[in-house]
Amino acid sequence: MAGLAFPLATKLIEKLGSITSEQICLAWGVKADLKKLQRTISIIKDVLLDAEQKQERNQQIRSWLRQLKDVFLDAEDLLDEFECEALRREVVETFHGTTGKVRRFFSRSNPIAFRFRVGNEIKEIRERLDELKSNKALFDSLTILPHRDGGDHHERPFVPASKVIGRESEKEEIVNLLMQQGDDDQSGNSNNKVSVIPIVGIGGLGKTTLAKWVYDDKRVVGHFELRMWASVPVDFELTRLTRLILGSALDTEISDKLTPDQLQRRLREALKDKKFLLVLDDVWKDDALKWSQLRDLLIEGAKSGSKILVTTRSTTVASIMGTVPANINLEFLSHNDSLSLFVECAFKEGHEKQYPSLFKMGEAIVRKCGGVPLAVKTLGSQLYSKTDEREWKLVRDSEIWELKQEDGHILPALRLSYTRLPPHLRQCLAYCSQLQKDRIGYASYALIGYWMAHGILDQSRAHGNMELEDIGELYFKDLWARSFFQNVIDCHTFYKFDMHDLIHDLVQSVAQDEYFTVKSAYTKDISENVRHLTFLEAGQNVSTMLQKLNKVQTVVADEIEIDESFLCTCFSRFKYLQVVALPGCSLQVLRISIGSQKHLRYLDLSYNEAITKLPNAICRLQSLQTLNLIGCVNLEEFPRDIRKLISLTSLWLTTKETSFTENGVGCLKSLRFLSIIECSNLTSLPRETSYLASLWTLWIYKCKQLDLGNVNYQGTPLRLQKLWIQGVPRMVALPEWLQGAANTLQILVIGCCENLEALPEWLASFTSLTKLIIGECPKLSSLSEGIRSLTSLRELVIENCPELEKIGPRFP
Known part of the structure; x- marks a missing residue:
């Protein structure tokens, strides 16, 4: 899919129209050429939305878009030259004075040489664009479609685990199996104290969501002394998997310098005499020998009644690992359950009754999703709070639904959810193909840093004094709300997240070239x-x-x-x-x-x-x-x-x-x-x-x-x-100097400070503080009385501070 041409064109036009005063000096002599380039891109941009919709059924348009995207990317590299050169001039003037300026005149980057070089490159890019635009038969067949920016940042609904729809009976069945005391083993081994329960189903049916729902159930939490979760590497590599399980057991990151023997010894110690629950999420490899080695490691010393819950797409994996009489086989959601899930994602609570025509179109969209929850959630989230019937009709009647869905190919509903994204989010999501599929727990700050580095974040969308990092966080939360990210964890100052395999396949297909x-x-x-x-x-x-x-x-x-x-x-x-x-x-x-x-x-x-x-x-x-x-x-x-x-x-x-x-x-x-x-x-x-x-x-x-x-x-x-x-x-x-942040500090996290004795009285003046987290401070014996004055405080967490007496009766 060459679905990035439109957002690239949009970004290039904005860049060409907003060259800074410093860069205008550099562009003197080629400014007219840059204006012509801007006009050419604008003419082409007008028909790109139509081209992107038609490319799935037209190989010629798909090839044309691919070539166009390559030219746009080369043009972006060229425009980046102006920004880099302006920064070099700033450094010279700030740190090197006259001597540096003279030396610079004789260098390759002096303004005259620079303008001559980029002038030739601009000319080459314009010629390539003119050649693509001159394909009259193709260009004239495309029409100008209205541009739907879609750049809203409405608060969208996150469907929590407590609202999982259509899996209640499966959940109860699994919980009952987990609560049994070791007499459900069908493996023929009477000494086996650990039962294995497989959840089986195709991608997108919600296996991981169901397992998480069970994992967090109060009955399950109270039943097991230790709960662990590990997302299994595709190759089922034993040392890496052991490290992941041990990290979950100890709730810490495990050094990769530990030998396999050290890892196994520490895991045995962590599991010894404990009744545990272990979730092995997304097992692909049907390797009986590796499973046997892991199972032997896990059951040694484990208490009877320990359980392992496995999610997999493979019935072969389930037959190798499972010990219960029958697997938990997930079927497609019923139409009614799919519709309920869609309504949760697409409408504000109760608003579906106010828009009967939209609800009726939603029913048709849901039927086309084929009972796959991931498809229902993603498309429903895309339509959240939109009341323009044209938007819904474009989704319902899209030609993408006619594409054949074959094994291993992208679900049409997910393709459609990508094409309905606003341009700036399409680019951000496409870059996620850089994330390795066999990794878990990506950090939002790293992804946002990548987006910044490639100039994807649009500062023109900023409000007030927002920095690029803030814009990046808005984009991240928007993609999360639209169900492109999952298992998102708030780590107080950043987020950890995963991507569903099918979403990963989608973004790789988008940016495959x-x-x-x-x-x-x-x-x-x-x-x-x-x-x-x-x-x-x-x-x-x-x-x-x-x-x-x-x-x-x-x-x-x-x-x-x-x-x-x-x-x-x-x-x-x-x-x-x-x-x-x-x-x-x-x-x-x-x-x-x-x-x-x-x-x-x-x-x-x-x-x-x-x-x-x-x-x-x-x-x-x-x-x-x-x-x-x-x-x-x-x-x-x-x-x-x-x-x-x-x-x-x-x-x-x-x-x-x-x-x-x-x-x-x-x-x-x-x-x-x-x-x-x-x-x-x-x-x-x-x-x-x-x-x-x-x-x-x-x-x-x-x-x-x-x-x-x-x-x-x-x-x-x-x-x-x-x-x-x-x-x-x-x-x-x-430290006393922290008082200088009294009006700005929003999040304060203090942990493992073994000699911290008290919080200061002046903390009461921190009018913007919304989150205060304190843990593992054994000498902390009092909090400031003024803490009750923190009117903006929304979250207070205090853990493992044994000397702390009390905060006060009026503080929740």
Whole structure:
């Protein structure tokens, strides 16, 4: 599906129409050409909605849209040159003065050379667009359709587990089986104390939703001493799965440095003499040997009555793993249940009676969904609060319903739900194809950082003083409300989420030409126009394969060994790189050539423990917005010119340093997010106050020597909205300088601060505080009496603070 042409055209027109004054100087001499380019794109854009609707049945239109999308992407790269060049000029003028300006005149990036180079590229793009527009037979067959922005941000209904519709009998059957005391085993093994109950059904029927509903049932919670949940890797890899189960049992992340024997020993200890419930969600692999090995590990020492609940699409998997007389086989929802679910998602409560014609069209839409809850929820959410009958008719009568639904293909209802998205959300969802299908617990901040890096977020939609991160969170919540994300967990300052396999298949089909996963060194058939690459393997053969590519914008390699030739190839071939994510890739040295990546906006080097320093060349990345150095435990110092990263908004760091150097991190005036993680030697925050002028979120985690009061910030006005302090034993009281955030702080999380004794009286003046979370503070003996004055407070959680007496009778 080439469904991204329209949003790309929209974004290009906006960019061409809003070149800043600094960039206008750079564009002098090519400005007329840019205006002509804008007019050409506008003419083409008018017919793109019609083309995108017709492409499913017309191969010629589909090919034309694909070519058009490639030209738009090249044009976007070209326009990005203006932004990068403007940032370079700003750095020169700020830090280098006259000498830098003179040197710059003789460089390749001086304004005259720049205008000559981009002028030729603009001309080439215009010629390519004119050629595509000149296809009269195709172009004249397309009509102008009204543009439906759909950019509302209404509060949409989230259908909670307590409102699962049509699965009540299956739920009761499972709960009854879970409550039985070990006499339901049909495996023939009288010593087997752990029963296995499979839930079986095709994708989208709600197996995981049903399992979660059962998992959270009060009867089940009270019956088991330990409950665990693990989303099973596709390959059923035993060590990885053991780590996931152990992490759920201990409610913590388990180090990948533990050996298989260590993992198994710790899991046995966690399960010993406990009656447990384990959910193994989404099992694909029908490998009896691996299952036997895992089962033997789980049952050793387990108490009778322990249960394992398995969700799977495969009856073969169910027959291998199950021990009960019959599987829980999920059927399609009945029409009445499907309609009830649709009404929950599409109408405000009770409003379906006010719109009988819409309700009638909803009945027809529901029939076409074929009893698949995921399809019903997704389309219902798309139509929520819309009362224009034309919108509903377009869904009911869409040609997409006529597409043949074959095994392994995308459900028509899901295709339709994508095409009905507003353009800005289509681009955001398409980028989710970069997320690995066999991973769980994605973080919203990382996804939003990717969106920012690729310029997907539309600042023109901002209200008031909203930053790009806020716009990204709005988009995330909108896609969540439309049922494209699932299992969303509020982690106080961000969200964790998953994507249903069928939604993942949908986004991959949407962006199949742009995104590619390199699964082995011998991967072939990579399109020359691919923009985003994920590597599951790297090495010399992969580097050779990459030689034919030059338009790549994203390189992601997660916890794989990469060699020097791989990085050399990436940095020399891909001049438009915007995202480079290399977490846990055993990097020892970062090449100086990274300084040439002027378009780079997102750089993730986390958990590369061998890195001791970064080249100063990294400070030439004036477009860089996010730098992640968490887990770089041997990083000894930061580059001396780090203050030149004038666009840096998010910094995640781990360092061996005892203090921040002058003119360093504290001088980053654009910083909105700062995360200081496991800095065991660090004694204080940056002494400069420059970075505080823009900082919205501060995370501090496991910093044993850190004294938060060891800085003179008192009286400094702050914009801080979210503060997370965990594992800071030297904190006896909240630092006095925090009073500067009295009017802005919304979320305060304090955990594992073993010497914190009391909350200050001045906390009562925090008029914006909505959430206060305190846990594992054994010496905390009192809360400020003024806490009752926190009129904005909506959530108060206090856990494992044994010395705390009471808050007061008037506080709920």
